[in-house]
Amino acid sequence: MPNGNPPVVKFRLGSVTASVWQNEKHYNVTLAKSYKDGEEWKETDSFGGGDLMNAVRVLQRAESFISDQH
Template sequence: MSNQPAYKVKLGLITATVWKNDGFYSVDIARSYKNGEGNWMSTSSYSHSDLLNVAKCAERAEIWISRQLNGAK
């Protein structure tokens, strides 16, 4: 995998990061939050209020990947 993501989309505290690896793509979806010391952290655990943004980020990542695979820019 490359050190840089191929694509990233963020909605609220949810981020989908697309990675390109030897002709295929993988996607990480994470939620950002601040810990007790005020440092930004991320988790793959989501609350009910996060789910719509998780779905939207996943959809946007899928659309971007489909465009790449079909040669559209």
């Protein structure tokens, strides 16, 4: 959803981040995992088994945030 505007909020747990983006009529969520490649930090949308519970938790926080906005 990166459209030049920053996300409304980000929820991070370990290396997993859920970013909440607001459009005119609704919210969208992107999910990413950060990792270091040499000296450079990068993001991927691929998750290992050890990342899944963190993904669930940040998505629950994003859902709760969006619900609270309505």
